[in-house]
Amino acid sequence: xxxxxxxxxxxxxxxxxxxxxxxxxxxxxxxxxxxxxxxxxxxxxxxxxxxxxxxxxxxxxxxxxxxxxxxxxxxxxxxxxxxxxxxxxxxxxxxxxxxxxxxxxxxxxxxxxxxxxxxxxxxxxxxxxxxxxxxxxxxxxxxxxxxxxxxxxxxxxxxxxxxxxxxxxxxxxxxxxxxxxxxxxxxxxxxxxxxxxxxxxxxxxxxxxxxxxxxxxxxxxxxxxxxxxxxxxxxxxxxxxxxxxxxxxxxxxxxxxx
Numbered sequence: 001x002x003x004x005x006x007x008x009x010x011x012x013x014x015x016x017x018x019x020x021x022x023x024x025x026x027x028x029x030x031x032x033x034x035x036x037x038x039x040x041x042x043x044x045x046x047x048x049x050x051x052x053x054x055x056x057x058x059x060x061x062x063x064x065x066x067x068x069x070x071x072x073x074x075x076x077x078x079x080x081x082x083x084x085x086x087x088x089x090x091x092x093x094x095x096x097x098x099x100x101x102x103x104x105x106x107x108x109x110x111x112x113x114x115x116x117x118x119x120x121x122x123x124x125x126x127x128x129x130x131x132x133x134x135x136x137x138x139x140x141x142x143x144x145x146x147x148x149x150x151x152x153x154x155x156x157x158x159x160x161x162x163x164x165x166x167x168x169x170x171x172x173x174x175x176x177x178x179x180x181x182x183x184x185x186x187x188x189x190x191x192x193x194x195x196x197x198x199x200x201x202x203x204x205x206x207x208x209x210x211x212x213x214x215x216x217x218x219x220x221x222x223x224x225x226x227x228x229x230x231x232x233x234x235x236x237x238x239x240x241x242x243x244x245x246x247x248x249x250x251x252x253x254x255x256x257x258x
Contacts, residue, residue: 132165183224
């Protein structure tokens with residue numbers, strides 16, 4: 001069965017500048033377990049040779065597709081790249097080896113590569129919440145294009161509505177922090193999440209949760225980061241306390257900490 005590349009119609013904005021790979025009737029994908037973690041940072045150029053290989057060590061022993069890709073990363077605030085082996089598995093076989101990135105549409109245009117930023121306080125923290133779905137979306141460092149961007153990871157409390165909820169970061173150790181940025185989820189027209197009614201930041205002091213002395217108002221604007229600076233605190237954990245709007249739920253696209 002021949003390997004072939006498939007390019008989406010230009011009207012499909014999310015797939016512009018990307019390519020999918022098929023073999024016979026099967027669609028393939030690149031998954032974290034075979035490619036060292038990130039896969040949205042890979043560039044597969046049009047002229048790259050692709051070959052089919054047997055992998056009996058993988059679940060169901062599929063035929064995989066391999067080739068060379070360019071992997072981009074950030075080091076010292078600058079973009080760096082290296083050539084590495086790309087392995088793609090049949091789409092039906094993904095998600096058998098734990099959680100991680102997966103993509104069917106791989107960048108063929110360098111401008112479509114998602115450059116992974118350097119690790120941050122938030123991305124290295126352990127996230128928890130008062131219920132909800134999608135905790136990994138809080139600090140995956142994928143930048144949303146809007147509050148209704150569902151192509152990146154996000155967290156939400158749905159189906160809870162009108163309640164007081166929280167999300168929390170536990171740091172690796174005591175850390176001095178003085179700023180948070182919250183990008184709210186709002187899927188108006190398609191779902192039941194809206195920007196919060198109100199919110200505030202608290203830090204852990206012993207066994208107590210203490211409100212920070214905020215220097216900025218707690219905004220609830222859509223399609224942008226809502227930044228709140230506060231008097232510096234040294235703490236092992238930070239919490240956002242969020243009042244869900246009446247008759248609606250709420251969520252967060254990304255939560256940053258400085």
